[in-house]
Amino acid sequence: MTITLPDRRNHAFDPDVHVAEEALRGQLPEGQWRYVAPRPMWAAQRLSLRSGPDVRGSQVTEALAGEPLQLLWENAEGWAHVRTLHDRYLGWARMTELVHQPPQGESLRVTALRGHAFAGPKVSQPVLAELAYGARVFRTGGEVVEEGRRRWQPVELPDGRGAWVQEVVLAPPKEADPVAFALRFLEAPYLWGGRSAWGLDCSGLTQTVYAACGHDLPRDADQQQQVLTPVETPLPGDLAFFPGHVGLMIDARRMIHANATHMSVTIETLGEGDYGARLQASCTGFGRWPG
Structure with missing residues (x-):
């Protein structure tokens, strides 16, 4: 057998x-x-x-x-x-x-697409870590420091080091619209296997965008296509699938996607220009979050 x-x-x-x-x-x-x-x-x-x-x-x-x-x-x-x-x-x-164990303080979620953790409460201080949307730092018992009009939050990084981040990096996110959130990644660099604004691939972008809207997608494009409901005509926020590739529809024809052709996140119009024509010809279908 x-x-x-x-x-x-x-x-x-x-x-x-x-x-x-x-x-x-x-x-x-x-x-x-x-x-x-x-x-x-x-x-x-x-x-x-x-x-x-x-x-x-x-x-x-x-x-x-x-x-x-x-x-x-x-x-x-x-x-x-x-x-x-x-x-x-x-x-x-x-x-x-x-x-083996993160710091014991309250977990704080990074909501900026990209950010830095500093050695002290000042932008001229050394950078200790690169942060990205969805990363976690941990609140300490220290007081917030105001410097000019900036508010600095003392935190511990996951490895236990003390650091400072501006509160704007941790600001509560607004209710996410998939198209609006995806457009914030425009021109972010393409990176195979990446899933942050420091560099991301096609399915890393769509997974991150859907997660911001409360929808958990699998990692790869083929896995994402399997869990979404196939639709004939796409609406804004639906995903478009191609062999080994995925993008997010802005409207019925325009799509935002992380791609190695431009090595960045760009907008294409399906059927328009050489690249858009090739994309339209290879499209295997559209998918929508169930319900």
Whole structure:
């Protein structure tokens, strides 16, 4: 009998060394599998998750600072096979990039697309960390410092270092409209496997935009197409799918997408110009959030 193996993007098993996560017991070919239970970890910083335990491995996704992870197993060279909890996506990171427990203060969510944590309450202070929308820092018992018209919040970074961020970086987000939020990423650089405004790929953009609207999408374009409801005529905020690619519709013809053609987030009109014509010809359909 042929056994269909689970998707290795989301299910942790390695047939070369016969190790697998406990949840796959009974779902893999017979053999001397060593099953492991995941352990909680957190990203110490914005970090690349790679396709294998090698600095030359391609980036498959990112974990943002303070995001919860699961550690499946580690190797003798200090690499950890981990899973991002928000979308259950797997990759490899250095153990030194993880923390066993974040600071105990109140978790504060970064709402700016990009930001910095500083060594002191002043913009001329050294930068300690790059922050991105969705990252987490942690409130300390210190007082807010006012400097000019700026208000500086003392925080702890996920790795335990003390830092300062301006309150505007942590301002409560407005109710998100997918098109308006996506347009804020216009001209952000394209980065394979990226999912922040420091650099993101096509499905990283759509996943981030939908998350801001309260909708959890899987990581990759084909996975996103599987969970959305197919529609013939797109409305603003629907997703457009292509082989290995996805974009978000602004209206019936215009689409915003992170792409390697321009190496940035751009707007295309389907059917207009050479690139738009190629996109329209290769479109495999549109998808809408159920309900």
